[in-house]
Amino acid sequence: MNVCKDVAELALDYIRRELEPSVEQRLERHLAHCPSCINFIRTYEYVPNVSREVLTRQMPESVKSSLRQFLQRELKQECTDAHCSASHDVSIQVSAAPLKRMVG
Amino acid sequence: MREKVLMKTVSVCEPDDITLVARIRNGDFDAFETLVTRYQDRVYGLALSMLRDGVEAQDVVQETFLNVFRKLDSFRGDAAFSSWLYRIAANNTMMRLRSRKREAETSIDDALPRFDAEGHWSQSIEDWSRRVDQRIENQELGEQIKAAVALLPEKYRIVFLLSDVEELSMKEVGDILGLSIPNVKTRLHRARIFLREQLSSYLDDAVETEPGGSVGIRRLA
Numbered sequence: 001m002n003v004c005k006d007v008a009e010l011a012l013d014y015i016r017r018e019l020e021p022s023v024e025q026r027l028e029r030h031l032a033h034c035p036s037c038i039n040f041i042r043t044y045e046y047v048p049n050v051s052r053e054v055l056t057r058q059m060p061e062s063v064k065s066s067l068r069q070f071l072q073r074e075l076k077q078e079c080t081d082a083h084c085s086a087s088h089d090v091s092i093q094v095s096a097a098p099l100k101r102m103v104g
Numbered sequence: 105m106r107e108k109v110l111m112k113t114v115s116v117c118e119p120d121d122i123t124l125v126a127r128i129r130n131g132d133f134d135a136f137e138t139l140v141t142r143y144q145d146r147v148y149g150l151a152l153s154m155l156r157d158g159v160e161a162q163d164v165v166q167e168t169f170l171n172v173f174r175k176l177d178s179f180r181g182d183a184a185f186s187s188w189l190y191r192i193a194a195n196n197t198m199m200r201l202r203s204r205k206r207e208a209e210t211s212i213d214d215a216l217p218r219f220d221a222e223g224h225w226s227q228s229i230e231d232w233s234r235r236v237d238q239r240i241e242n243q244e245l246g247e248q249i250k251a252a253v254a255l256l257p258e259k260y261r262i263v264f265l266l267s268d269v270e271e272l273s274m275k276e277v278g279d280i281l282g283l284s285i286p287n288v289k290t291r292l293h294r295a296r297i298f299l300r301e302q303l304s305s306y307l308d309d310a311v312e313t314e315p316g317g318s319v320g321i322r323r324l325a
Contacts, residue, residue, distance in 0.1 A: 035228075039230055058148075067165055
């Protein structure tokens with residue numbers, strides 16, 4: 001291996017340290033004298049970091065409240081169904097309180 | 105990987121997922137609420153990044169947790185609970201995407217790097233990672249990243265989000281999406297290459313147009 005195309009194709013395995021040792025050594029010999037490939041690896045490796053930072057989101061509080069209300073309504077409904085077991089029924093009676101508190 | 109992270113973030117006082125599942129099966133609804141609280145942001149983030157619609161993302165979150173509660177008896181514990189939950193969330197998200205009017209997808213091949221006949225880069229590659237580090241708070245850059253991810257074809261986007269944003273292992277992603285590990289790796293690699301090219305294009309332009317200052321705007325989509 002001595003061309004940039006190989007580095008691009010093996011970048012993921014290289015970063016994850018999943019290459020055969022001999023292949024990794026050849027790749028690193030190429031990297032030692034190829035600034036573009038080093039820059040490629042650095043930026044390729046950087047994509048998940050920067051994306052994670054931007055795309056990791058918190059649900060808005062209003063949506064959290066809606067979710068609790070939705071689940072409370074739906075699961076209560078299930079417990080009023082004829083096929084719902086008695087123990088299940090009790091669990092929902094017990095459980096409705098914290099949901100209600102969170103909804104406010 | 106995510107499981108390990110989760111174990112670190114869950115304090116010693118908080119029960120793990122399997123314990124919570126057992127409690128829910130015994131009728132403890134507080135345990136269900138703990139699970140909802142633990143995973144709601146991740147499910148929402150995944151759905152929002154896939155759908156780019158807050159209302160639809162909210163619907164997916166609701167459907168997902170309702171499905172989780174209803175189908176809990178079918179969770180056998182062979183895989184991590186988080187994988188099982190993500191599979192439900194991914195299915196709900198993909199079903200919504202399929203119900204939409206089909207839009208022309210970006211060809212990922214067009215964005216792959218170019219090489220000369222001898223296999224060398226057809227143009228020099230720059231390292232923009234430090235520039236991004238300095239500008240991550242820049243809202244416009246954040247929007248560029250979101251737009252670039254949105255340009256990814258769905259089958260690459262879901263793999264990228266589960267692997268690189270949610271930090272699930274290759275095996276977990278494969279289990280969730282019904283893909284082999286080599287297939288997951290191929291899709292993840294191509295997704296990263298695509299995003300790297302998109303960000304390079306944006307950041308290179310920004311430097312050319314504003315050599316001494318902040319990042320300029322060049323819309324990806």
